[in-house]
Every structure is written in C-alpha cells, then in structure tokens.
Amino acid sequence: MSDSIRVVLVDDQALFRAGIRMLVQSQPDLEVVGEAGDGDEAIAVVAETAPDVVLMDIRMPVKDGLTATAEILAKPNAPRIVMLTTFDLDEAAARAIRQGASGFLLKDADPEFLLAAIRTVHSGSSVIAASATRELFAQFSAPVAQTLPAEYETLTDRERDIFALAARGLSNGEIAAREYLSEATVKTHISRILNKLQLRDRVQLVVFAFEHGLA
Structure with missing residues (x-):
C-alpha cells in the first residue's frame, strides 16, 4: 500500500x-x-x-x-x-x-x-465540517483586527473572490462551479492565496478570515 x-x-x-x-x-x-x-x-x-x-x-x-x-x-x-x-x-x-x-x-x-x-x-481540497469549523470560530474568534495585513493587499481581485468562497468553507469543486472555472484552476488560485498569506492550509484561511473580519 x-x-x-x-x-x-x-x-x-x-x-x-x-x-x-x-x-x-x-x-x-x-x-x-x-x-x-x-x-x-x-x-x-x-x-x-x-x-x-x-x-x-x-x-x-x-x-x-x-x-x-x-x-x-x-x-x-x-x-x-x-x-x-x-x-x-x-x-x-x-x-x-x-x-x-x-x-x-x-x-x-x-x-x-x-x-x-x-x-x-x-x-487539501476543502475544510472538514466547514459549517462546524466556522461556528467554532464564531464562538471563540479573537477580536477583529482593525487593519488588514499587507499580505492580503497583494491578492488580485480574482484571488479575493476565491478567498471569500474558501473562507465560507466551499470546496474546490463548489468554487469551480460557482466561478465557472476548472477545479485545477481553483486549486492553483488557492495555492497562490495560501502562499501569499503564508498560511498552512485551508482551515488556516478560515481562521485568517475570522480574525480579520473577512468571514
């Protein structure tokens, strides 16, 4: 195996x-x-x-x-x-x-x-129990940061759109269907977003969104 x-x-x-x-x-x-x-x-x-x-x-x-x-x-x-x-x-x-x-x-x-x-x-294609994860952070999230980090400003408009959908817990397939993109293209965008924001994975993206008032 x-x-x-x-x-x-x-x-x-x-x-x-x-x-x-x-x-x-x-x-x-x-x-x-x-x-x-x-x-x-x-x-x-x-x-x-x-x-x-x-x-x-x-x-x-x-x-x-x-x-x-x-x-x-x-x-x-x-x-x-x-x-x-x-x-x-x-x-x-x-x-x-x-x-x-x-x-x-x-x-x-x-x-x-x-x-x-x-x-x-x-x-890495989606977040485990996305709605439960979002509820967890709605309950225990840190105070919303007043200013967005500089890294977020480096995202393109398309990347920000995909960031917002991923922060809601949508999978690659769901984002692809909504944005009329291939799953491979979505995966590439997600990788670039994680790299720019210096995040380990999609659940860290959800955390980032909550902590900066972007959820």
Missing part, C-alpha cells in the same frame, strides 16, 4: 484506538502506521513513521494533544493533524487549529464521515 494515506492514531483509550484502527485499515487507500497513548508517545511515533495524517486526542495524560500538536507542527515536513474532541464547541479545538491543526472531529462522528475527513485533510 505504498500509495496509501499513512495515518497515526493518538488517544489514551486503547479500545477507542482499536475501533478506529479497524475502521481505517478496512479501506484500501488508508493505512495505520502507528499509535500512541499520550503526547510524548505521539511525538516519537510521528518522528519514526512520518505519517500523512494524525488523529490527535485533545485531552490525554503525560502531555496533552495541544502541546504535542504544537511540537509536531514546529518540525519540517509536519503531517496534517486532526483533533479529536468530545465537544462540538471546544475552545481547545479552536486553539489547536489556530496553532496549525487542520481541523477537528467529534469522537462520536459517523464512521464514513471520519474516513472522508482523513481523505479531505490529506487532499
């Missing part, structure tokens, strides 16, 4: 990890390459296995998921990290996303939704 999406599971409940592992391993395009029961183990396992996506529990003993996420993302070639939480409006999840996590999932999410979320975050 050399072309499969490599996944690491991090949760202090072994039974929960076993269930997720069975689910993920049942998919031909997904592969569990490591597991950890706390943040320290997670950092070591990620360094050893170089996964594409990490499912990271927020609340764990020894070292929590927030701290582990920050340390993992500080390293080069870091994987995408999706936070696992029990609460749909979890301030800790909002903090994790601000520091670079690529989204969050409820632990009781539908199995098919969890699998789709792994693929979504790996492809």
Whole structure:
C-alpha cells in the first residue's frame, strides 16, 4: 500500500484506538502506521513513521494533544493533524487549529464521515465540517483586527473572490462551479492565496478570515 494515506492514531483509550484502527485499515487507500497513548508517545511515533495524517486526542495524560500538536507542527515536513474532541464547541479545538491543526472531529462522528475527513485533510481540497469549523470560530474568534495585513493587499481581485468562497468553507469543486472555472484552476488560485498569506492550509484561511473580519 505504498500509495496509501499513512495515518497515526493518538488517544489514551486503547479500545477507542482499536475501533478506529479497524475502521481505517478496512479501506484500501488508508493505512495505520502507528499509535500512541499520550503526547510524548505521539511525538516519537510521528518522528519514526512520518505519517500523512494524525488523529490527535485533545485531552490525554503525560502531555496533552495541544502541546504535542504544537511540537509536531514546529518540525519540517509536519503531517496534517486532526483533533479529536468530545465537544462540538471546544475552545481547545479552536486553539489547536489556530496553532496549525487542520481541523477537528467529534469522537462520536459517523464512521464514513471520519474516513472522508482523513481523505479531505490529506487532499487539501476543502475544510472538514466547514459549517462546524466556522461556528467554532464564531464562538471563540479573537477580536477583529482593525487593519488588514499587507499580505492580503497583494491578492488580485480574482484571488479575493476565491478567498471569500474558501473562507465560507466551499470546496474546490463548489468554487469551480460557482466561478465557472476548472477545479485545477481553483486549486492553483488557492495555492497562490495560501502562499501569499503564508498560511498552512485551508482551515488556516478560515481562521485568517475570522480574525480579520473577512468571514
């Protein structure tokens, strides 16, 4: 399964990890390459296995998921990290996303939704649970900045239009249909926008939009 999406599971409940592992391993395009029961183990396992996506529990003993996420993302070639939480409006999840996590999932999410979320975050084509992510930041967003950063001023009019749609959580396909563009063209625009704004991924674009009153 050399072309499969490599996944690491991090949760202090072994039974929960076993269930997720069975689910993920049942998919031909997904592969569990490591597991950890706390943040320290997670950092070591990620360094050893170089996964594409990490499912990271927020609340764990020894070292929590927030701290582990920050340390993992500080390293080069870091994987995408999706936070696992029990609460749909979890301030800790909002903090994790601000520091670079690529989204969050409820632990009781539908199995098919969890699998789709792994693929979504790996492809970068849309935001996991876009409406829930926007609601999370509506609840816990920082005060709106009074002035737009200089980087935003470098966007072209077309890029600003696409930025606005991506900030609402639309996928590449939805933006393409609305703007009468190909998905490849939208993907190129999104890449340029992220590069100009120095953002890691689309969920960071959503955060940027909220924090600067552009949502």
